[in-house]
Amino acid sequence: MDFDFTEEQVKFREKAREFAEREFSSEVARKFDREEKYPEEIRKKAYAEHVIDYSDPWKVLIAIEELCRQDAGLGISATVPYFGEEVIMLFGSDHLKEKYLQPVNEGKSLMGLAVTEPGGGSDVAGLKTTARKEGKNYIINGAKMFITNGSIADFFVMLVRTSEEEKRHHGLSAFVVESRFPGFKANKLKGKLGVRATDTAELELNNVVVPEENLIGEEGKGFYYIMTFFNISRIFVAGQGIGIAQGAFDRALSILRRKGKAYSEKEEIQFAVAEMATQIQAARLITYKAASYLFNFKPDPTITSMAKKYAAETAVFVAEKALEVTGVDGISSDLERFYRDAKILEIWEGTSEVEKLIISRNILKEAQ
């Protein structure tokens, strides 16, 4: 067991931190949060400076952590242009990889993953958007809800129903759907609690004609492809959690320093600092354990769900505690944004309840 990062990874962390501190000043973060604007220029800069380096998944995790440590809205915006790319990478044809992934990897195009519908996100097998085969095309009708990059992405990996089966999830298939296809409409959503610099939209699909070569893998296997993807992406959400928790903790310590020694020596402040630091350390360890299994091609979905759930809850816990120990100083600082930003981590890519169901089902199945 080795707990150390390589020298190259340590240097990369410094580079990511330097980028975030330089580009995500308080003023900039507040502006994008207030205006609910996607930071396209910052995304391009992060790409140009190789802050997102797909040659090493550890570097992706490190970048997510360091960018979210400075600001989650900007950090997530800069690190999700590729959201859903693993589905095409793992299950798509060479044609799809070349046509769609190449421009994304060259920073020229943006993508998203559309699963959730107005009727709900947790019950993925219950989704209602349909794709009907007609000649060499599929015709898609329905709606998607709360889709990240929804109004800015060039295309989406979209999960839809291609048949009614006794086991509902057997009737789902994944497609690449371009936003320029006639019948596709995106409506940007505003007024989110947090991560307001990220783009979120609802999607309408009215008789959208999708060529059959845009089917990813096989018909009826989409549910499996998306669940495989979540077992990857949850680790990166856990990275967002460590970043937000660490960033809130950094800010709390800096306010405590300003408040002076006597204030910090109060027992309740000391206990809160110890609890925050311990939970961040534990979240980091479980996330790195889940990541090391995945990055060595031996993913463990139980540990992955534990990491996602625990790191998300740690972000919420630390952001709240940080406000408690800093009082008025905290509430009027960037900590209020960390507090609002943290909550989404307990919701997307599987709510904490869904993660608990996955963890307990896997453990109970093994026990039998």
Ligand SMILES: Cc1cc2nc3c(=O)[nH]c(=O)nc-3n(C[C@H](O)[C@H](O)[C@H](O)COP(=O)(O)OP(=O)(O)OC[C@H]3O[C@@H](n4cnc5c(N)ncnc54)[C@H](O)[C@@H]3O)c2cc1C
């Ligand atoms: C800012 C933002 C960005 C998002 N980006 C994307 C995206 O890019 N792509 C995408 O597809 N989706 C996206 N989502 C949607 C997100 O994944 C869903 O919100 C999430 O899956 C939960 O679905 P829901 O909100 O419909 O809640 P529901 O599924 O309706 O759940 C409501 C509540 O019931 C609980 N619950 C549900 N089922 C069970 C159960 N069986 N047992 C116990 N409790 C249960 C849940 O935990 C939750 O507390 C995004 C959401 C937000 C807010």
